Amino acid sequence: MIRVVLPAHLRKLAHVEGEVQLDVVGTVTQRSILDALEARYPVLRGTIRDHVTQHRRPFLRFFACEEDLSHELPDTPVPDVVAAGTEAFFIVGAIAGG
Amino acid sequence: MNVRVLVGTRKGGFILTSDAKRQQWDISGPHFAGWEIYHIKGSPADPNRLYASQCSGWFGQMIQRSNDGGKTWEAVGNKFVYDGATGTHQWYDGTSRPWEFKRVWHLEPSLRDPDTVYAGVEDAAIFRSADGGQNWQELPGLRNHESGPKWQPGAGGMCLHTILFDPTDAKRMFIAISAAGAFRTDDGCNTWQPINRGLHSLYIPNPTAEVGHCVHRIAMHRSRPRVLFMQKHWDVMRSDDAGDSWREVSGNLPTDFGFVIDVNTHEPETIYVVPIKSDSEHFPPDGKLSVYRSRTGGNEWEPLTKGLPQRDCYVNVLRDAMAVDAAEPCGVYFGTTGGQVYASPDSGNNWAPIVRDLPAVLSVEVQTLP
Numbered sequence: 310m311i312r313v314v315l316p317a318h319l320r321k322l323a324h325v326e327g328e329v330q331l332d333v334v335g336t337v338t339q340r341s342i343l344d345a346l347e348a349r350y351p352v353l354r355g356t357i358r359d360h361v362t363q364h365r366r367p368f369l370r371f372f373a374c375e376e377d378l379s380h381e382l383p384d385t386p387v388p389d390v391v392a393a394g395t396e397a398f399f400i401v402g403a404i405a406g407g
Numbered sequence: 408m409n410v411r412v413l414v415g416t417r418k419g420g421f422i423l424t425s426d427a428k429r430q431q432w433d434i435s436g437p438h439f440a441g442w443e444i445y446h447i448k449g450s451p452a453d454p455n456r457l458y459a460s461q462c463s464g465w466f467g468q469m470i471q472r473s474n475d476g477g478k479t480w481e482a483v484g485n486k487f488v489y490d491g492a493t494g495t496h497q498w499y500d501g502t503s504r505p506w507e508f509k510r511v512w513h514l515e516p517s518l519r520d521p522d523t524v525y526a527g528v529e530d531a532a533i534f535r536s537a538d539g540g541q542n543w544q545e546l547p548g549l550r551n552h553e554s555g556p557k558w559q560p561g562a563g564g565m566c567l568h569t570i571l572f573d574p575t576d577a578k579r580m581f582i583a584i585s586a587a588g589a590f591r592t593d594d595g596c597n598t599w600q601p602i603n604r605g606l607h608s609l610y611i612p613n614p615t616a617e618v619g620h621c622v623h624r625i626a627m628h629r630s631r632p633r634v635l636f637m638q639k640h641w642d643v644m645r646s647d648d649a650g651d652s653w654r655e656v657s658g659n660l661p662t663d664f665g666f667v668i669d670v671n672t673h674e675p676e677t678i679y680v681v682p683i684k685s686d687s688e689h690f691p692p693d694g695k696l697s698v699y700r701s702r703t704g705g706n707e708w709e710p711l712t713k714g715l716p717q718r719d720c721y722v723n724v725l726r727d728a729m730a731v732d733a734a735e736p737c738g739v740y741f742g743t744t745g746g747q748v749y750a751s752p753d754s755g756n757n758w759a760p761i762v763r764d765l766p767a768v769l770s771v772e773v774q775t776l777p
Binding site for chain 1: 441442463464465467468482486
Protein backbone atom coordinates (compact mmCIF):
# COMPACT_ATOMS: atom_id res chain seq x y z
CA MET A 310 0.00 0.00 0.00
CA ILE A 311 1.49 3.34 -1.07
CA ARG A 312 0.93 6.31 1.18
CA VAL A 313 0.50 9.70 -0.50
CA VAL A 314 0.24 13.07 1.22
CA LEU A 315 -1.53 15.72 -0.83
CA PRO A 316 -1.50 19.48 -0.35
CA ALA A 317 -4.59 20.84 1.37
CA HIS A 318 -6.25 22.23 -1.76
CA LEU A 319 -6.00 18.89 -3.53
CA ARG A 320 -7.31 17.01 -0.49
CA LYS A 321 -10.31 19.29 -0.58
CA LEU A 322 -10.85 18.75 -4.30
CA ALA A 323 -10.65 15.00 -3.84
CA HIS A 324 -12.82 15.08 -0.68
CA VAL A 325 -10.23 13.24 1.38
CA GLU A 326 -8.70 13.85 4.77
CA GLY A 327 -5.24 12.79 5.82
CA GLU A 328 -3.09 10.46 3.80
CA VAL A 329 -4.29 8.65 0.71
CA GLN A 330 -3.49 4.97 0.46
CA LEU A 331 -3.15 3.42 -2.98
CA ASP A 332 -2.58 0.03 -4.47
CA VAL A 333 0.04 0.31 -7.18
CA VAL A 334 0.59 -2.61 -9.50
CA GLY A 335 4.12 -3.42 -10.66
CA THR A 336 7.17 -1.28 -10.13
CA VAL A 337 6.38 1.72 -7.99
CA THR A 338 7.43 4.91 -9.73
CA GLN A 339 6.27 8.50 -9.72
CA ARG A 340 4.27 7.73 -12.84
CA SER A 341 2.59 4.65 -11.42
CA ILE A 342 1.75 6.45 -8.18
CA LEU A 343 0.20 9.35 -10.05
CA ASP A 344 -1.62 7.00 -12.43
CA ALA A 345 -3.14 5.20 -9.46
CA LEU A 346 -3.94 8.48 -7.71
CA GLU A 347 -5.70 9.92 -10.76
CA ALA A 348 -7.56 6.66 -11.36
CA ARG A 349 -8.92 6.76 -7.82
CA TYR A 350 -9.58 10.52 -7.88
CA PRO A 351 -10.21 11.67 -11.46
CA VAL A 352 -10.78 15.23 -10.24
CA LEU A 353 -7.02 15.47 -9.69
CA ARG A 354 -6.23 14.97 -13.37
CA GLY A 355 -4.42 18.04 -14.65
CA THR A 356 -3.76 19.45 -11.19
CA ILE A 357 -0.43 17.71 -10.52
CA ARG A 358 0.84 17.06 -14.03
CA ASP A 359 -0.17 18.34 -17.42
CA HIS A 360 -2.95 16.40 -19.13
CA VAL A 361 -0.99 15.93 -22.33
CA THR A 362 2.72 16.24 -21.62
CA GLN A 363 2.44 14.58 -18.20
CA HIS A 364 5.05 17.04 -16.95
CA ARG A 365 4.89 17.95 -13.27
CA ARG A 366 3.30 21.36 -12.77
CA PRO A 367 6.08 23.83 -12.05
CA PHE A 368 4.93 24.90 -8.58
CA LEU A 369 4.62 21.36 -7.27
CA ARG A 370 7.36 19.11 -5.92
CA PHE A 371 7.64 15.47 -4.96
CA PHE A 372 9.39 14.50 -1.73
CA ALA A 373 10.03 11.26 0.16
CA CYS A 374 12.49 10.26 2.86
CA GLU A 375 13.38 13.94 3.23
CA GLU A 376 14.70 13.91 -0.35
CA ASP A 377 13.47 16.01 -3.26
CA LEU A 378 12.52 13.51 -5.95
CA SER A 379 11.04 16.11 -8.29
CA HIS A 380 13.74 15.82 -10.89
CA GLU A 381 13.85 12.05 -10.99
CA LEU A 382 12.59 10.59 -14.24
CA PRO A 383 8.92 9.57 -14.01
CA ASP A 384 9.72 5.89 -14.47
CA THR A 385 12.54 5.73 -11.92
CA PRO A 386 11.56 3.46 -9.01
CA VAL A 387 10.81 5.36 -5.85
CA PRO A 388 12.77 4.41 -2.69
CA ASP A 389 11.98 0.95 -1.36
CA VAL A 390 10.54 2.34 1.86
CA VAL A 391 7.97 4.30 -0.18
CA ALA A 392 7.15 1.23 -2.25
CA ALA A 393 6.75 -0.72 0.98
CA GLY A 394 4.48 1.90 2.49
CA THR A 395 6.84 2.65 5.36
CA GLU A 396 7.43 6.20 4.17
CA ALA A 397 4.90 8.49 2.49
CA PHE A 398 5.21 10.10 -0.94
CA PHE A 399 4.64 13.83 -0.48
CA ILE A 400 3.18 16.11 -3.15
CA VAL A 401 4.06 19.60 -1.99
CA GLY A 402 3.00 23.00 -3.25
CA ALA A 403 5.71 25.64 -3.49
CA ILE A 404 5.75 28.21 -0.74
CA ALA A 405 5.30 31.03 -3.19
CA GLY A 406 2.82 33.58 -4.38
CA GLY A 407 0.20 35.42 -2.42
CA MET B 408 -38.35 38.17 -7.88
CA ASN B 409 -34.82 37.78 -6.55
CA VAL B 410 -31.45 38.94 -7.69
CA ARG B 411 -28.34 36.81 -7.45
CA VAL B 412 -24.91 38.38 -7.91
CA LEU B 413 -22.05 36.03 -8.77
CA VAL B 414 -18.67 37.41 -7.76
CA GLY B 415 -15.28 35.98 -8.71
CA THR B 416 -12.27 37.14 -6.68
CA ARG B 417 -8.57 36.45 -6.33
CA LYS B 418 -9.25 34.10 -3.42
CA GLY B 419 -12.65 32.55 -3.98
CA GLY B 420 -16.18 33.01 -5.24
CA PHE B 421 -19.08 34.70 -3.49
CA ILE B 422 -22.80 34.63 -4.12
CA LEU B 423 -24.90 37.58 -3.02
CA THR B 424 -28.69 37.39 -3.05
CA SER B 425 -31.47 39.88 -2.47
CA ASP B 426 -35.12 40.45 -3.18
CA ALA B 427 -36.38 42.93 -5.75
CA LYS B 428 -35.69 45.90 -3.47
CA ARG B 429 -31.99 45.11 -3.61
CA GLN B 430 -31.35 46.66 -0.22
CA GLN B 431 -30.65 43.67 2.04
CA TRP B 432 -28.18 41.07 0.86
CA ASP B 433 -27.28 37.58 1.97
CA ILE B 434 -23.70 36.61 1.26
CA SER B 435 -22.43 33.07 0.80
CA GLY B 436 -18.81 32.14 0.38
CA PRO B 437 -15.99 31.96 -0.05
CA HIS B 438 -16.61 29.13 -2.46
CA PHE B 439 -13.31 27.45 -3.49
CA ALA B 440 -11.42 29.48 -0.89
CA GLY B 441 -7.87 30.27 -1.84
CA TRP B 442 -8.39 29.78 -5.58
CA GLU B 443 -8.68 32.47 -8.20
CA ILE B 444 -12.24 32.52 -9.46
CA TYR B 445 -12.01 34.30 -12.77
CA HIS B 446 -15.67 34.05 -13.66
CA ILE B 447 -19.00 32.58 -12.52
CA LYS B 448 -21.97 32.66 -14.84
CA GLY B 449 -25.45 31.15 -14.89
CA SER B 450 -27.27 29.56 -17.78
CA PRO B 451 -30.03 31.72 -19.27
CA ALA B 452 -31.88 28.49 -20.05
CA ASP B 453 -31.65 27.19 -16.46
CA PRO B 454 -30.65 29.83 -13.91
CA ASN B 455 -29.73 27.25 -11.29
CA ARG B 456 -27.05 25.86 -13.59
CA LEU B 457 -23.90 27.81 -12.84
CA TYR B 458 -20.39 27.42 -14.20
CA ALA B 459 -17.26 28.70 -12.48
CA SER B 460 -13.68 29.04 -13.68
CA GLN B 461 -11.40 28.14 -10.77
CA CYS B 462 -7.66 28.32 -11.20
CA SER B 463 -4.39 28.44 -9.35
CA GLY B 464 -0.76 28.98 -10.16
CA TRP B 465 -0.03 25.73 -8.36
CA PHE B 466 -2.77 23.40 -9.54
CA GLY B 467 -3.91 24.84 -12.85
CA GLN B 468 -7.43 25.05 -14.16
CA MET B 469 -10.64 23.60 -12.74
CA ILE B 470 -14.19 24.08 -13.94
CA GLN B 471 -16.95 23.82 -11.36
CA ARG B 472 -20.63 23.31 -12.09
CA SER B 473 -23.65 23.82 -9.85
CA ASN B 474 -27.20 22.60 -10.47
CA ASP B 475 -28.72 24.40 -7.49
CA GLY B 476 -27.74 28.02 -7.88
CA GLY B 477 -24.40 27.67 -6.15
CA LYS B 478 -25.40 25.79 -3.00
CA THR B 479 -23.36 22.75 -4.09
CA TRP B 480 -20.76 22.30 -6.77
CA GLU B 481 -19.06 19.51 -8.64
CA ALA B 482 -15.81 19.64 -10.55
CA VAL B 483 -16.23 18.85 -14.24
CA GLY B 484 -13.73 18.68 -17.09
CA ASN B 485 -10.54 20.69 -16.99
CA LYS B 486 -8.78 19.38 -20.09
CA PHE B 487 -8.28 22.25 -22.51
CA VAL B 488 -6.13 21.11 -25.41
CA TYR B 489 -5.71 23.16 -28.56
CA ASP B 490 -7.00 21.47 -31.67
CA GLY B 491 -4.33 20.45 -34.18
CA ALA B 492 -1.05 22.24 -34.70
CA THR B 493 -0.42 24.74 -31.93
CA GLY B 494 1.18 27.42 -34.08
CA THR B 495 2.74 30.59 -32.75
CA HIS B 496 1.72 34.09 -31.81
CA GLN B 497 3.92 37.07 -31.03
CA TRP B 498 5.39 37.63 -27.61
CA TYR B 499 5.76 41.08 -26.09
CA ASP B 500 9.14 41.53 -27.77
CA GLY B 501 7.88 40.51 -31.20
CA THR B 502 9.39 37.03 -31.15
CA SER B 503 7.23 34.03 -31.95
CA ARG B 504 5.94 31.85 -29.13
CA PRO B 505 3.75 28.72 -29.22
CA TRP B 506 0.21 28.93 -27.94
CA GLU B 507 0.09 27.63 -24.37
CA PHE B 508 -3.09 27.18 -22.34
CA LYS B 509 -3.00 29.12 -19.08
CA ARG B 510 -6.53 29.68 -17.76
CA VAL B 511 -10.19 30.25 -18.53
CA TRP B 512 -11.07 33.92 -18.29
CA HIS B 513 -14.71 33.81 -19.27
CA LEU B 514 -17.52 31.25 -19.39
CA GLU B 515 -20.58 31.98 -21.50
CA PRO B 516 -23.43 29.47 -21.23
CA SER B 517 -25.62 29.04 -24.31
CA LEU B 518 -28.82 31.05 -24.47
CA ARG B 519 -30.82 27.90 -25.15
CA ASP B 520 -29.11 24.80 -23.72
CA PRO B 521 -27.83 24.59 -20.13
CA ASP B 522 -25.34 21.89 -21.09
CA THR B 523 -23.69 23.98 -23.78
CA VAL B 524 -21.13 26.49 -22.59
CA TYR B 525 -18.31 28.40 -24.25
CA ALA B 526 -14.97 29.24 -22.64
CA GLY B 527 -12.68 32.09 -23.55
CA VAL B 528 -9.14 31.20 -22.59
CA GLU B 529 -5.57 32.48 -22.34
CA ASP B 530 -3.66 32.02 -24.67
CA ALA B 531 -6.52 33.25 -26.76
CA ALA B 532 -8.89 30.63 -28.08
CA ILE B 533 -12.50 29.63 -27.73
CA PHE B 534 -13.62 26.23 -26.47
CA ARG B 535 -17.08 24.69 -26.25
CA SER B 536 -18.59 21.97 -24.11
CA ALA B 537 -21.89 20.37 -25.09
CA ASP B 538 -22.10 18.07 -22.07
CA GLY B 539 -22.26 20.40 -19.13
CA GLY B 540 -18.54 21.08 -18.96
CA GLN B 541 -17.31 17.50 -18.84
CA ASN B 542 -15.50 17.65 -22.18
CA TRP B 543 -14.12 20.67 -23.98
CA GLN B 544 -13.29 21.06 -27.65
CA GLU B 545 -11.54 24.00 -29.18
CA LEU B 546 -13.30 25.77 -32.04
CA PRO B 547 -10.08 26.28 -33.94
CA GLY B 548 -11.33 28.54 -36.70
CA LEU B 549 -10.61 31.56 -34.52
CA ARG B 550 -7.05 30.75 -33.47
CA ASN B 551 -6.28 29.60 -37.00
CA HIS B 552 -7.32 32.91 -38.49
CA GLU B 553 -4.58 34.12 -40.81
CA SER B 554 -3.82 36.99 -38.43
CA GLY B 555 -3.16 34.62 -35.50
CA PRO B 556 0.63 34.68 -35.80
CA LYS B 557 0.46 38.48 -35.35
CA TRP B 558 -1.55 38.47 -32.14
CA GLN B 559 0.23 39.71 -29.03
CA PRO B 560 -0.69 39.60 -25.34
CA GLY B 561 -1.84 42.66 -23.47
CA ALA B 562 -0.35 43.37 -20.06
CA GLY B 563 -2.76 40.87 -18.47
CA GLY B 564 -1.94 38.08 -20.91
CA MET B 565 -3.35 37.11 -24.30
CA CYS B 566 -6.85 36.45 -23.08
CA LEU B 567 -10.16 35.93 -24.78
CA HIS B 568 -12.38 37.76 -22.30
CA THR B 569 -15.63 38.62 -24.04
CA ILE B 570 -18.16 36.29 -25.68
CA LEU B 571 -21.44 37.73 -26.94
CA PHE B 572 -24.22 35.81 -28.67
CA ASP B 573 -26.58 37.38 -31.18
CA PRO B 574 -29.96 36.34 -29.77
CA THR B 575 -31.55 36.62 -33.22
CA ASP B 576 -28.99 34.55 -35.09
CA ALA B 577 -27.65 31.36 -33.51
CA LYS B 578 -24.68 31.33 -35.88
CA ARG B 579 -23.45 34.83 -35.07
CA MET B 580 -21.13 35.49 -32.16
CA PHE B 581 -18.73 38.23 -31.14
CA ILE B 582 -15.54 37.80 -29.13
CA ALA B 583 -12.73 40.07 -28.00
CA ILE B 584 -9.09 39.38 -27.26
CA SER B 585 -6.47 41.50 -25.53
CA ALA B 586 -4.58 42.54 -27.55
CA ALA B 587 -5.76 41.16 -30.88
CA GLY B 588 -9.09 42.95 -31.06
CA ALA B 589 -12.68 42.01 -31.81
CA PHE B 590 -13.84 39.21 -34.09
CA ARG B 591 -17.19 38.00 -35.38
CA THR B 592 -18.38 34.68 -36.72
CA ASP B 593 -21.48 34.39 -38.90
CA ASP B 594 -21.28 30.65 -39.44
CA GLY B 595 -21.31 29.13 -35.99
CA CYS B 596 -17.61 29.52 -35.19
CA ASN B 597 -16.19 27.90 -38.33
CA THR B 598 -14.73 31.12 -39.65
CA TRP B 599 -14.11 34.48 -38.05
CA GLN B 600 -13.40 37.97 -39.29
CA PRO B 601 -11.67 40.79 -37.45
CA ILE B 602 -14.09 43.65 -36.80
CA ASN B 603 -11.76 46.47 -35.86
CA ARG B 604 -12.30 49.04 -38.61
CA GLY B 605 -12.48 52.48 -37.06
CA LEU B 606 -10.37 51.62 -34.03
CA HIS B 607 -7.33 53.84 -33.61
CA SER B 608 -4.60 52.67 -31.25
CA LEU B 609 -1.51 54.82 -30.94
CA TYR B 610 0.38 52.13 -29.03
CA ILE B 611 0.77 49.82 -32.05
CA PRO B 612 2.98 50.39 -35.10
CA ASN B 613 0.00 50.86 -37.41
CA PRO B 614 -2.71 52.57 -35.36
CA THR B 615 -5.46 51.39 -37.72
CA ALA B 616 -4.21 47.83 -38.23
CA GLU B 617 -6.68 45.04 -38.86
CA VAL B 618 -5.63 43.34 -35.58
CA GLY B 619 -3.58 44.30 -32.54
CA HIS B 620 -6.04 46.54 -30.71
CA CYS B 621 -6.39 46.08 -26.99
CA VAL B 622 -10.14 45.73 -26.65
CA HIS B 623 -11.08 45.57 -22.98
CA ARG B 624 -14.78 44.80 -23.21
CA ILE B 625 -17.74 44.77 -25.58
CA ALA B 626 -21.40 45.05 -24.57
CA MET B 627 -24.67 44.63 -26.42
CA HIS B 628 -28.35 45.13 -25.70
CA ARG B 629 -30.28 41.99 -26.54
CA SER B 630 -32.91 43.89 -28.49
CA ARG B 631 -30.33 45.41 -30.85
CA PRO B 632 -27.59 42.89 -31.56
CA ARG B 633 -26.13 44.99 -34.37
CA VAL B 634 -25.30 47.79 -31.93
CA LEU B 635 -22.13 47.16 -29.98
CA PHE B 636 -20.37 49.29 -27.37
CA MET B 637 -16.67 48.88 -26.65
CA GLN B 638 -14.32 50.02 -23.93
CA LYS B 639 -10.93 49.90 -25.55
CA HIS B 640 -7.56 50.35 -23.82
CA TRP B 641 -8.16 54.00 -24.61
CA ASP B 642 -11.41 55.16 -26.25
CA VAL B 643 -15.05 54.23 -25.85
CA MET B 644 -16.40 53.09 -29.20
CA ARG B 645 -19.74 52.27 -30.81
CA SER B 646 -20.74 50.21 -33.82
CA ASP B 647 -24.17 50.24 -35.46
CA ASP B 648 -23.38 47.57 -38.02
CA ALA B 649 -22.39 44.52 -35.98
CA GLY B 650 -18.79 45.62 -35.76
CA ASP B 651 -18.16 46.30 -39.44
CA SER B 652 -17.23 49.84 -38.44
CA TRP B 653 -16.71 51.71 -35.20
CA ARG B 654 -16.80 55.35 -34.17
CA GLU B 655 -15.55 56.95 -31.01
CA VAL B 656 -18.16 58.06 -28.45
CA SER B 657 -15.87 59.05 -25.59
CA GLY B 658 -17.32 62.57 -25.71
CA ASN B 659 -16.92 64.44 -22.42
CA LEU B 660 -15.54 61.57 -20.33
CA PRO B 661 -12.76 62.76 -18.00
CA THR B 662 -10.62 59.93 -19.33
CA ASP B 663 -11.58 57.35 -21.92
CA PHE B 664 -9.35 54.64 -20.47
CA GLY B 665 -11.14 51.92 -18.56
CA PHE B 666 -12.11 48.29 -18.58
CA VAL B 667 -15.85 47.76 -18.12
CA ILE B 668 -18.82 48.79 -20.21
CA ASP B 669 -22.43 47.68 -19.99
CA VAL B 670 -25.91 48.54 -21.27
CA ASN B 671 -29.06 49.25 -19.25
CA THR B 672 -31.46 46.32 -19.52
CA HIS B 673 -34.47 48.50 -20.34
CA GLU B 674 -32.84 51.37 -22.22
CA PRO B 675 -30.66 50.30 -25.16
CA GLU B 676 -29.11 53.76 -25.48
CA THR B 677 -28.13 53.97 -21.80
CA ILE B 678 -24.60 52.75 -21.21
CA TYR B 679 -22.18 52.73 -18.30
CA VAL B 680 -18.40 52.94 -17.98
CA VAL B 681 -15.98 53.49 -15.10
CA PRO B 682 -13.27 55.90 -16.24
CA ILE B 683 -9.78 54.99 -15.08
CA LYS B 684 -6.98 57.54 -15.08
CA SER B 685 -4.51 55.85 -17.41
CA ASP B 686 -2.92 52.60 -18.47
CA SER B 687 -0.14 53.07 -15.95
CA GLU B 688 -2.28 54.49 -13.16
CA HIS B 689 -5.07 51.98 -12.84
CA PHE B 690 -7.24 54.01 -10.50
CA PRO B 691 -9.99 56.62 -10.78
CA PRO B 692 -9.01 60.23 -11.56
CA ASP B 693 -8.36 62.31 -8.43
CA GLY B 694 -9.14 59.36 -6.16
CA LYS B 695 -12.87 59.76 -6.86
CA LEU B 696 -14.72 56.63 -7.92
CA SER B 697 -17.38 57.47 -10.49
CA VAL B 698 -19.55 55.58 -12.89
CA TYR B 699 -20.34 57.56 -16.00
CA ARG B 700 -23.67 57.09 -17.72
CA SER B 701 -24.69 58.09 -21.21
CA ARG B 702 -28.38 58.10 -22.08
CA THR B 703 -27.60 58.91 -25.69
CA GLY B 704 -25.57 55.87 -26.65
CA GLY B 705 -22.33 57.69 -26.03
CA ASN B 706 -20.73 61.12 -26.47
CA GLU B 707 -22.75 62.81 -23.71
CA TRP B 708 -21.85 61.45 -20.28
CA GLU B 709 -22.87 62.28 -16.73
CA PRO B 710 -20.98 61.31 -13.59
CA LEU B 711 -22.77 59.10 -11.08
CA THR B 712 -21.16 59.52 -7.69
CA LYS B 713 -23.88 59.33 -5.04
CA GLY B 714 -22.78 56.68 -2.57
CA LEU B 715 -19.38 56.11 -4.20
CA PRO B 716 -16.16 57.21 -2.45
CA GLN B 717 -15.14 60.69 -3.58
CA ARG B 718 -11.76 60.90 -1.92
CA ASP B 719 -8.71 58.69 -1.47
CA CYS B 720 -10.08 55.89 -3.64
CA TYR B 721 -7.45 54.13 -5.74
CA VAL B 722 -9.07 50.88 -6.80
CA ASN B 723 -9.51 49.49 -10.29
CA VAL B 724 -12.57 47.90 -11.88
CA LEU B 725 -11.54 44.98 -14.07
CA ARG B 726 -13.08 44.10 -17.41
CA ASP B 727 -15.50 41.40 -16.35
CA ALA B 728 -16.56 43.16 -13.16
CA MET B 729 -19.72 45.05 -14.18
CA ALA B 730 -23.20 43.66 -14.79
CA VAL B 731 -26.85 44.71 -14.90
CA ASP B 732 -29.98 42.98 -13.66
CA ALA B 733 -33.40 42.80 -15.33
CA ALA B 734 -35.40 44.30 -12.48
CA GLU B 735 -37.29 47.56 -12.80
CA PRO B 736 -35.58 49.95 -12.54
CA CYS B 737 -32.39 48.39 -13.83
CA GLY B 738 -29.85 47.46 -11.20
CA VAL B 739 -26.18 48.08 -11.98
CA TYR B 740 -23.33 46.32 -10.19
CA PHE B 741 -19.57 46.48 -10.23
CA GLY B 742 -16.68 45.11 -8.20
CA THR B 743 -13.30 46.63 -7.43
CA THR B 744 -9.80 45.44 -6.86
CA GLY B 745 -10.26 46.72 -3.31
CA GLY B 746 -12.88 44.06 -2.68
CA GLN B 747 -16.00 46.21 -2.77
CA VAL B 748 -19.09 45.26 -4.74
CA TYR B 749 -21.26 48.29 -5.36
CA ALA B 750 -24.90 48.12 -6.40
CA SER B 751 -27.31 50.69 -7.68
CA PRO B 752 -30.98 49.65 -7.63
CA ASP B 753 -32.05 52.69 -9.68
CA SER B 754 -30.10 52.71 -12.94
CA GLY B 755 -27.03 54.27 -11.38
CA ASN B 756 -28.50 57.25 -9.52
CA ASN B 757 -27.64 55.90 -6.07
CA TRP B 758 -24.96 53.46 -5.04
CA ALA B 759 -24.14 51.44 -1.95
CA PRO B 760 -21.67 48.67 -1.26
CA ILE B 761 -23.17 45.21 -0.93
CA VAL B 762 -19.89 44.04 0.56
CA ARG B 763 -16.71 46.00 0.99
CA ASP B 764 -13.92 43.73 2.17
CA LEU B 765 -13.71 40.84 -0.27
CA PRO B 766 -10.48 39.82 -2.00
CA ALA B 767 -9.82 41.73 -5.23
CA VAL B 768 -12.84 41.30 -7.48
CA LEU B 769 -12.21 39.76 -10.89
CA SER B 770 -15.75 39.39 -12.17
CA VAL B 771 -19.36 40.24 -11.41
CA GLU B 772 -22.41 38.67 -13.04
CA VAL B 773 -26.07 39.07 -12.12
CA GLN B 774 -29.05 36.78 -12.42
CA THR B 775 -32.63 38.00 -12.15
CA LEU B 776 -34.69 35.13 -10.82
CA PRO B 777 -38.47 34.65 -10.93
